Amino acid sequence: MISRKEWEELRKKEKILKKATEILRVEEKDLPRVIERFKREIKEMEEKLQSL
Amino acid sequence: MATKKELIQEFQKNPDRYWKVKLFDELGFKRRQCKNCGKFFWSLKDQDVCNDSTCRSYDFIGKPPTKKPLDIFQTWKKIQKFFEDNGHAALNRYPTVCRWYPLYFTIAGIVNFYRVDEEGNLDWEVPANPSILLQPCLRFNDIPNVGLNSKSFTCFGMVQQTSFFNGKEGYWKDKCIELDFNLLSKVFGIKPEEINFIEDAWIGYGAFGSSLEYHVQGIELGNAVFTEFAGNLENYREMKEKVIDMGAGWERFTWITQGTPTSYDAVFGPVVEKLKKKCGIKYDKKFFLKYAKISGKVNLDEYADLKVVLEKIASQLGISVEELRKNIEQLQALYSIADHTRALVFAIADGGLPSNVAGGYNLRVILRRALSFIDKFNWNLGIEDVADWHISYLKKMFPELEERKEEIEKVLQAEINKYKNTKERVGRIIQSFAGRKISEEELITLYDSEGITPEQLGIEVSSDFYSKVTERHMAEKKEEEKVLLDVSNLPKTKILYYDDVLKFKAKVLKVSGNFVVLDQTSFYPTSGGQEHDTGYISGLKVVDVFKLHSVIVHQLESCNLKEGQFVDCEVDKKRREILKRHHDAIHIISGAARKILGYHVHQHGAEKTEEKARIDITHFESLSEEEEEKIEDLANKIVEKSLPIKKYVMKRGEAERKYGFGIYAGGYIPSRVLRIVEIPGFDVEACGGLHGDNTKDVGFIKILKTKRIADGLVRIEIKAGEVALDYMKEKERILKEVAEKLGVKEENVPEAVKKLFEDWKQKRKQLKKMRKRE
Numbered sequence: 128m129i130s131r132k133e134w135e136e137l138r139k140k141e142k143i144l145k146k147a148t149e150i151l152r153v154e155e156k157d158l159p160r161v162i163e164r165f166k167r168e169i170k171e172m173e174e175k176l177q178s179l
Numbered sequence: 180m181a182t183k184k185e186l187i188q189e190f191q192k193n194p195d196r197y198w199k200v201k202l203f204d205e206l207g208f209k210r211r212q213c214k215n216c217g218k219f220f221w222s223l224k225d226q227d228v229c230n231d232s233t234c235r236s237y238d239f240i241g242k243p244p245t246k247k248p249l250d251i252f253q254t255w256k257k258i259q260k261f262f263e264d265n266g267h268a269a270l271n272r273y274p275t276v277c278r279w280y281p282l283y284f285t286i287a288g289i290v291n292f293y294r295v296d297e298e299g300n301l302d303w304e305v306p307a308n309p310s311i312l313l314q315p316c317l318r319f320n321d322i323p324n325v326g327l328n329s330k331s332f333t334c335f336g337m338v339q340q341t342s343f344f345n346g347k348e349g350y351w352k353d354k355c356i357e358l359d360f361n362l363l364s365k366v367f368g369i370k371p372e373e374i375n376f377i378e379d380a381w382i383g384y385g386a387f388g389s390s391l392e393y394h395v396q397g398i399e400l401g402n403a404v405f406t407e408f409a410g411n412l413e414n415y416r417e418m419k420e421k422v423i424d425m426g427a428g429w430e431r432f433t434w435i436t437q438g439t440p441t442s443y444d445a446v447f448g449p450v451v452e453k454l455k456k457k458c459g460i461k462y463d464k465k466f467f468l469k470y471a472k473i474s475g476k477v478n479l480d481e482y483a484d485l486k487v488v489l490e491k492i493a494s495q496l497g498i499s500v501e502e503l504r505k506n507i508e509q510l511q512a513l514y515s516i517a518d519h520t521r522a523l524v525f526a527i528a529d530g531g532l533p534s535n536v537a538g539g540y541n542l543r544v545i546l547r548r549a550l551s552f553i554d555k556f557n558w559n560l561g562i563e564d565v566a567d568w569h570i571s572y573l574k575k576m577f578p579e580l581e582e583r584k585e586e587i588e589k590v591l592q593a594e595i596n597k598y599k600n601t602k603e604r605v606g607r608i609i610q611s612f613a614g615r616k617i618s619e620e621e622l623i624t625l626y627d628s629e630g631i632t633p634e635q636l637g638i639e640v641s642s643d644f645y646s647k648v649t650e651r652h653m654a655e656k657k658e659e660e661k662v663l664l665d666v667s668n669l670p671k672t673k674i675l676y677y678d679d680v681l682k683f684k685a686k687v688l689k690v691s692g693n694f695v696v697l698d699q700t701s702f703y704p705t706s707g708g709q710e711h712d713t714g715y716i717s718g719l720k721v722v723d724v725f726k727l728h729s730v731i732v733h734q735l736e737s738c739n740l741k742e743g744q745f746v747d748c749e750v751d752k753k754r755r756e757i758l759k760r761h762h763d764a765i766h767i768i769s770g771a772a773r774k775i776l777g778y779h780v781h782q783h784g785a786e787k788t789e790e791k792a793r794i795d796i797t798h799f800e801s802l803s804e805e806e807e808e809k810i811e812d813l814a815n816k817i818v819e820k821s822l823p824i825k826k827y828v829m830k831r832g833e834a835e836r837k838y839g840f841g842i843y844a845g846g847y848i849p850s851r852v853l854r855i856v857e858i859p860g861f862d863v864e865a866c867g868g869l870h871g872d873n874t875k876d877v878g879f880i881k882i883l884k885t886k887r888i889a890d891g892l893v894r895i896e897i898k899a900g901e902v903a904l905d906y907m908k909e910k911e912r913i914l915k916e917v918a919e920k921l922g923v924k925e926e927n928v929p930e931a932v933k934k935l936f937e938d939w940k941q942k943r944k945q946l947k948k949m950r951k952r953e
Contacts, residue, residue, distance in 0.1 A: 129904065131819065134879050137907040144914045146929040150936060159916045162932070165939045166920070172942040179949045 181387075181412035186380040189412060190389050194219065197389035197405075198378045201353040202360055206371065220377040221391075230375040230394035232475030237329065238396040240472050243438035246368035251336075251446050252576055254433040255313050258338055261366045265358060267340070268307035272577075274529035275317050275334070276538070278781075278843035279304075279835070283538025284526070288314035288339025289404075289424045293384065294831065295849040297729070301384045302851065303422075304832045308349050309342035313429055315525050315577075319541040322548065323485065323644075326514035327507070328477040329441035330398065333545055334522030336429030338401070345420040355403050355423045359393060367436065369395055385409060386418070397475055398435060401427030440471035443514040447521070448572040450565065454513050458558040466506055469496060512552035519545035520565040523591065524573075528583045532779045532797045533594045534891020539797070543594065544648060550598050551632045562595060563588050586777045593799040597890075601631050609636060623648055664691045664732065671729040673699035676712070676869060677826075677854075681750045685716075686743070693738045696730055701750055704731050707845060708785035709762050709868045714750040716740070754789050755869070757902055761792035762868045763824060763877045764814070764899035769844060770862030771813040772796050772895065775806060782844045783892055787868070791883060793896045801887040802895075810895070814880045817861055821875040825857045838863045879903055 129137075144155055153161050181189070190197040194210060198221070202208070208221040213229035220229045228234050249257065259269050273291040277284055280293040291314060296302035314337045324331035340358070342349040356376070363369045376391040381404040390404040403425040408415040434442035444451050454460075473495060477488050486500070493503040523533070526542050533542040546562070553560050566587055574581040608631065617625075622640060625631045626648055633640040669688055678701075685697035695716065704726040705711040711724035716733060723734035740746065765785050773780040776798055784795040802810075834842055834853045842855065842865040853865040858874060871877065878900030888894045898906050914925050921931040 128875075128878050128900075131815075134815075134907075137904075137911055140914050140925060141907060141910045143926060143928055144910050144917075147914075147917065147932045150929060150932050155910060155913055158913060159920060162917055162920050162935065165935050169935070169939050169942055172939075172946050176942070176945055176949065 181382065183380055183382055186382055186387060186412060187378065190380060191219070191378070194378065198376075198391060200356040200391075202357050203376075208376070218377055218379075220375045220394075222372070222375045224372040226375075229377055230373075230397060231377060231399065232328075232330070232394075232397045233478065235397045236472040237398060237475050238472075239398065239435050239438050240440055240468065241438050243436055244369045244373050244396055245436040247436065248438075249433060249436040250448065251429065251433045254436065255336075255338075255429060255576070257366055258362065258427075258429075258432065259311060259313070261362055262311035262340060262358070267309045267311040270306060270310050270312040272312060272314050274840055275315050275525045276529045276531045278840045279847050281847055283541070284317040284319075284531075285314060286316055286318050288312060288316070288337040288426055289341065289422075290316075291339070292341065294851075295847060297850055299849055301386065303343070303420075304835065305341070305343055306832065306836065309340070309423070311341075312339050313337070314339050317522055317526060317541075319544065322545065324477060325518050326443070326511035327474065329443070329471050329474045330428075330431065330434075332430060332442075332518050332522075334518060334525055338425075338427040338429050338432070340403075340423065340425035340427070342423035343420050344423065349423070351421060351423065352403075352405050355405075355425060356391060359401060359403060359425060359427075363393065363395065363400070367432070369435075381406065381424075382411075385411075386422075387411070387415070388421075395435060398431055399428070400431050400435065401425055440468050441474075441514065443517060447517050447569070450517050450521075450568045450572060451513070453568055454517060454560070454565065457560055457564075458509075458513060458556065460509050460513060462510060463506060466496075467510065470503070470507060509556060512556060516549045516552055516560070516562070516565060517569075519549040520562055521569045521573075523562075524566050524569050524580055524587055525577075527587045527590050527779065528577075528580050530779055530781055532590060532799060532891055534797065534799070534889075536783065536797075536889055536891050539891050546591070546594055547598055547632050550595065554602075563591050566591060583778060586779065589777070590779055590799060605631060605636060619644065619647075664689075664694050664727070666696065666727045666730040666732070669696055669730050670698070672697065672731040674731075675699055675701035676703045676750075681752055681755070683748050684745060685748055686745055687740050688742065690738060690740050690742055693735045695733045695735060695738060695740055697733065697746070697748070700724075700731050700733070701748070702731065702733055703755070703758075703869055707866060707868045708765075709758055709787045710789065712750050712755055712758075714748065716748045717744075717746040757789050757900070758787055759869045759871050760877050760900040761787040761789075761897075761902075762866075763870050763874065764880045764897055765792050765794050766824075766856060766858065766862050766864060766866070766870075767814045767817050767874065767877065767880060768810065768882075768895060768897055769794055769796070769864075770858065771810045771817065772798075773862075775809045775813060776802075785845065790902070791896055791898050793894055795888060795892050795894050797891055798893045799891060802885045802893055807882050807885055811880065811882045817858065818874050818877050818880060821873055822858050822861065823873055824870050825855075825859065826870060827855045827857070829853055829855055834865065876900075881906060 148155050148158055151161055203221055206223065208223055210219055210221055212219050213234055214227045215234040216229060216231060218229055263269055273285055275285050277290060280290060282290060292303050292305050294302040294304045315334060316337050317334055319333055321331045322333060325333060344351045363374055364371050373395050375394045377394055379390045379392050381388060381390050386406050386409050388404060388406040388408060390402055392399050392402045406422040406424055407418055409418050410416060430442045430446040434445040437445040439445045473492060489500050489503055493500045522545055523542060531542055532539050533546050549562060570580045570584055617638060622633050675683055680701040683701050685699050687695060688698055689696040702712045702714065702721060702724040704724040706726055714721050716735060717740060719738060720736040721733050722736050725732055765787060769782055779797060781797045782794055783797055786793050831851055831853050834855050842863060844864040848865050854867055855863060856866040856870050857863040880897055880899045881903040883896040883898060885893055885895045914928060918925045918928050921928060923931040
């Protein structure tokens, strides 16, 4: 088992993750993929904006 | 099953055997037949009409036949002293919310002693013999009569005189009637010639017997039931231990000593006067007195149609039905509010909760009925105030009501708010029916789904409307059983799982397809919400384990076993440990929820699987994040405290006396012995599941989510120990991955995500704008 301190550290991280997923309204497990998608789309949009 | 009527007819073939007692001969009581109702009764006086309220008026109103007026406390004191002086043990009251027998509420004093044995039959749990107690009871089948016939209540005190007679201990009919007669005549000073004993019978819960109701001047004060046969009229046996079950009306005894127009005026202390003043009720006292005297004839169970009953009474009083209504409806409403609120006070104090589930529904019905009356007459009255008046009056006898006052107010307030919300929807609903008549079925559905009363819609319903609604929810809880194979000839399986046995040998007793029964097993069957064990029997995978009566059945993936063969068995240790931890964690969460949210929190259901566990608790609203955190924190404090998890096998009665009825957290248990699981000073429950030895072994508990799954029910999902740790580590991993992708520190992830999202939205907007320009 882990210590209370380590557990509290995990709870803290859990809360941070929850907050982040609430912004995008996605499931936690999907968050890395969604971030990737946004980054890719931003890049694509920037390229398009430059070409216009 | 014979009806009560058939039973009486059968007993009437030999009335002396079933109803005559020594006292009747000694004092000269004669058997007579009432020319009005046809019932047989015993009296000293030569009378051709019996003393039942349907046959005569309440003659004691204005001129009580007793020595002096008594309030409810003095009445009980006198009764208790009399029975104690006559060798009865005085017992404390039981809760009004029944957790020890498959009924939602304690509907009679005798229910206190009802239990279910291992075979599912009625069993008895008797702390003393003979005994006397005052039991507050709740019944919801008589709602329309409350306030109308001057004597009906949804919450009433039953004076319960009980004797179990086996030839050595206790007493039987002669002594019972002698005691009851002396109580009436010597203690209360009622003249013997005023007393009638009316022949009746009782049947229910697999037992039956004759009974004698005692009536004085138009009111039934008590009913002594002589339960002596088990079974039904077609197939019965005489019980070895016969039961005297005498239930008398605490309110009625008080009423007859005071001779007030209604029993409500006599028993609610200052509450009725306060209500009259607060609501500004004005009524014709002389007229009401005339009505009250004959109001006993109102019995909506028999007549069902209120209009017909009122017509009869109006014609007797020589006025129109409209005039009658006008004169009584406000008082009826006021008395109903007083009664319904007192019922709610007792029920909530005992852990009941108005809701849409189980018995909670009945509490909602009466609260909304009371609120509808307030709306109808536009009274400036708060139910919480009425509850407070009742508590102040009753606290000297029931101090627990005062102790739980704050919680009672909180629960009432939450329920009143829900009622107000439904009121706002009323207009919309009326429109949706576009002027057509709403059928009774639709009204019941509206009540069930939206909680909207017919009164709120301005619709007058038949008097049995609320009975129909509540009956839907009053049915005894029955468990469904799926019989997959015949185990009737097999012996009870010897259980090894409580000793933590993981490897064992056993003999195959029965094989049917892939189903196998062994002489002994350590495979835990799915029960009490805990999933079954898995493992191997002779190398064959165990995929399911369940219980059929007292036989445990194993379902294998495939089976080539033969009956009589000996097999080596092994339980999956990892799964077993996780299930145990989840079960421990659910007990801890249950205790924590009760401590954080209140006494009304009870387990409605639970499930413990390998992946996670859940508990459904009774609570009136969704949990806030703060409440969730408090519950989780307290649960983890209990884990860290390293408290022992003690398991005992105890006799049922001993466990009840030691721990109270809170042990039936998950409902009644059909057994004479109980397995008690105790976390000292924190939680104690009767539980047949598997548990560890110390809270520290559970590991940290994580609440995954909470959700209001029905009105009055909240589901809490958890993970515990390694499973919880894996879950949290996965979150940690995701956060790390996201932080890396965003190139920020973990604590800055939300901010970075927000920035990214804004950036994405802005770019999209720009692009759209540019495209438009093109």
